[in-house]
Amino acid sequence: MxxxxxxxxxxxxxxxxxxxxxxxxxxxxxxxxxxxxxxxxxxxxxxxxxxxxxxxxxxxxxxxxxxxxxxxxxxxxxxxxxxxxxxxxxxxxxxxxxxxxxxxxxxxxxxxxxxxxxxxxxxxxxxxxxxxxxxxxxxxxxxxAPPCPLPKTKIKDALKNCVDKARKWFERTVTLDRDIGDFWALYYKFELEHGSKEKQKEVMIKCVASEPKHGEKWQAISKAVENAYEPVEVILKRVAIALSREEHNKL
The missing domain is CATH 1.25.40.10 (Tetratricopeptide repeat domain)
Incomplete structure (x- = not known):
């Protein structure tokens, strides 16, 4: 009460x-x-x-x-x-x-x-x-970890391999722990940067169905007063934006 x-x-x-x-x-x-x-x-x-x-x-x-x-x-x-x-x-x-x-x-x-x-x-x-x-x-x-530079001739192949591996890692992560909103936001951010609109929509639908409640960034944003009644899809987008800004500030 x-x-x-x-x-x-x-x-x-x-x-x-x-x-x-x-x-x-x-x-x-x-x-x-x-x-x-x-x-x-x-x-x-x-x-x-x-x-x-x-x-x-x-x-x-x-x-x-x-x-x-x-x-x-x-x-x-x-x-x-x-x-x-x-x-x-x-x-x-x-x-x-x-x-x-x-x-x-x-x-x-x-x-x-x-x-x-x-x-x-x-x-x-x-x-x-x-x-x-x-x-x-x-x-x-x-x-x-410090970045590991690659010869230009290998960058394209390496990027493709990394994207495929990263996608599998994200899929496995959110399957094992559906309640961590930060994982869903990282996955969604990844698809925004490297995936198709279909993949982005797929992650969004799965996240909404999972209704995550935990995660460092997720809780900070979802529990903010201005987000009190926002649906999962809005919180997902806002956490993904926050993660992108954080990443940009590190550069």
């Missing part, structure tokens, strides 16, 4: 009532991490970083193994107090959840954002020993 009521107030733009409901909610149900998460996000939107930090930290005291709260606190600490503070949060979280690939990925990306590629590579190597079959970590490891 508390969460749904707070969401309604958020959509109406009545911030004080949303805050009141969430504060009352965490008193009544302190072990329900989503209420702490929503309270912290509200304070971040309101430009109150210290109150947001208190919400995330208080939530972790009641839910010490909660990954979303740890990720939100680490992200806030990095923005407000720098990398070292974020490292502490992520390290503590990984000690409690040693196989949580989201925490490892967050640590790796934090190091990359600050130009610490060697530390990012060290973390990646260590985590792949723990989770060698992690799809999101393997994908990140590929992104981190």
């Amino acid at each position: 508390w969460m749904k009521s707070a969401i309604v107030e958020r959509e109406l733009g009545t911030v004080e009532e949303e805050r009141r409901l969430l504060k009352e909610g965490v008193k009544q149900f302190p072990s329900f991490f989503k209420l702490w998460l929503m309270l912290g996000q509200l304070e971040e939107r309101s430009k109150h970083p210290e109150q947001a930090k208190n919400a995330y930290s208080s939530g972790l005291k009641h839910c010490p193994e909660c990954i979303p709260l740890s990720l939100s606190l680490a992200d806030l600490e990095e923005k407000v107090n720098g990398l070292n503070k974020a490292r502490v949060v992520l390290t503590n979280a990984r000690n409690k959840n040693p196989k949580a690939e989201e925490l490892w990925l967050a640590a790796i990306r934090a190091e990359l954002r600050h130009g610490n590629k060697k530390e990012a590579e060290r973390l990646m190597s260590k985590d792949l020993q723990v989770s060698p079959q992690s799809g999101i970590l393997l994908a990140a490891d590929i992104e981190m």
Whole structure:
């Protein structure tokens, strides 16, 4: 009840009532991490970083193994107090959840954002020993690899072979885990760049049927206030655009 009521107030733009409901909610149900998460996000939107930090930290005291709260606190600490503070949060979280690939990925990306590629590579190597079959970590490891130039005469054949292999990889990935929206968005982005309109439509139809709910970028976009009632196909396109922009900014 508390969460749904707070969401309604958020959509109406009545911030004080949303805050009141969430504060009352965490008193009544302190072990329900989503209420702490929503309270912290509200304070971040309101430009109150210290109150947001208190919400995330208080939530972790009641839910010490909660990954979303740890990720939100680490992200806030990095923005407000720098990398070292974020490292502490992520390290503590990984000690409690040693196989949580989201925490490892967050640590790796934090190091990359600050130009610490060697530390990012060290973390990646260590985590792949723990989770060698992690799809999101393997994908990140590929992104981190330096480009391998090819002679011009081989580029065309290599591109064709790579496209075919990549398509098979994407098909296998979304078949194994239909709930990860980021995988569908990467697949759709790939088909926009290398496939036909028929292939793009095919991915779209399969994604809509799968109704994905999870994924780093997917959740960030689908849970944004302005996207609260958008259908799956709209979220898919917006996540694909976000991924393209992110890729462009790296160039």
